[in-house]
Amino acid sequence: MDGPYVVGEIGCWAARTEVHEAAALGQVSTLRRLIQSGAPVNSVAVDSITPLHEACIQGRSQCVELLLEAGAQVDARNVDGSTPLCEACSAGSLACVRMLLAHGAKVNPALTSRTASPLHEACVGGNVECVKLLLSVGASLEASDLYHGTPLHVACANRHTECVKMLLNAGANVNASRLHETPLHYAAKAKQVEMMELLVEFGANIYARDQREKKPVDYTALDSPAAACLRSFESSPLALQQLSRVAMRNKLGTRALEVIGQLDIPKLLIGYLCFQ
Template sequence: IKHSPLYSCFKGIFFIGKQTETICSWEFVFWESSKVAVKQEVVINVFVSLVSDSWSDRTPLHESACQGRLLHIKTLITQGLHVDTLTIDRVSPLHEACLGGHYACAKLLLDNGANAVSADGATPLFNSCRSGSAACVRLLSQHGASSLTTSQLASPIHEAASKDHRECLELLLSHGASIDVELPEVGSPLYCACKAGSTASVELLLRSGADVSVGCGRDSPLHAAVQAGESDVVEVLLDFGADRFSRNTDGKSPLDLSAPDSSVRLVLQKRGLGSLSRLCRSSIRRSLGRSRLHRASILFLPHTIKDFLLYH
């Protein structure tokens, strides 16, 4: 908040909606600083009005989907309630069912015409990844839901990676989700997983062909893993050829970011140049390309070499 004899300003960002993080911002400018009490009252009234509106238009169908009340949903649909009714912050009953991981409720809504394809903001697919419901992710994918989104803050694959929901991540990848998509200020799915210390997701993404160098701008996944203090993740990234000497926008290497005497620093210091076998593996995997990595298992090679190529 700014204060001056002629000018005062209130500006803020808040989240409305229990189930989706809809970002709303506001700014009020007042030219008479003597009216502080009036200004405060206006701000409070507007805030309460916005939040009240976001809840007042929730239907009984929203509440039933949120609570997983299948029989009640059936009754409400029979009574004629529309399955795609949206609240002011664009939340549908399907959003609620998926966020709660209520598969049967989500299926009933979809069977009665609920929209699974929406790509705006926090989609039902994003909510399913947030809750870790692989069943809902599979269901929505079968109904044509896309992992693409117009929102920089609500990407299903980034959410699954950061929450370490491995099964959801596997399903998204099997339905064509972009593994290396880098969002501004968010980074790649691998970067999100490293930042969150999601070891299982890091391994899955790398084995599925994620580029170990694609992070967030000049910050690499290795930078993120070091800052998160996850030595296991650092080990995995180095096995997949992460560059220990890459520098971020501040000119710092992963080693520069590691805490003194930490397990992460010990891992980085122990690793010398990549062994010839690891370099060969990285080269062969790059030559095969991500779309053909799964075919490494049918190459005419000894089983030990095929397992080595696939990190088994």
């Protein structure tokens, strides 16, 4: 049974309301009626969940629109510190993400020990279009939390190669460390050969050691494709083209490399320019 409404700002507690229920179930007409009758859109239920959180968790874009237009607080936080934008990214709802950003949602909310950023959440689910949109509006590539590391760590741990590509092309630090573990450690643990090759191409250190003094290859099974991949990189130096790419990226940045890649410049010349 729905409890009584509690009128007030975020922070006032209430039982789960009809507004929460309608938002979660995508009952647009019911939600509109409730709003028109004066039902508060910023009531919080257990765990500080607002109706806007509920709508975003379920990807109910029409309900999100109604709530925002009625004055729902766009950056409200639940008990874990997650904002509606985090929930929309986790759900992979591009429509909700766009709407929240259009209403001023923070793409880089302050992190606490218990929260991940919207970009982290999008990478957990491999929600490529959400990742692309977040990057286009300045999502932090190096935001790091206690449990996940950077978004690149998250994408590697969850085996989302396409997200890894997007993050690397946007300039993510390929050797970022969480407890001395790099994204390559995560990719090795996940046995993702294509991902490991991609990380190395972008400059991942195959000799990096974590807090247990283990290299990425130490997390692969003997004679497995993943082990063979890393052993081959240990025994054979990168080709000039790959070295040039890494050096150019480090020296001039990602965008410059993309532009140069469209030009007809001999590889040896690029190599010469990179190593001066």
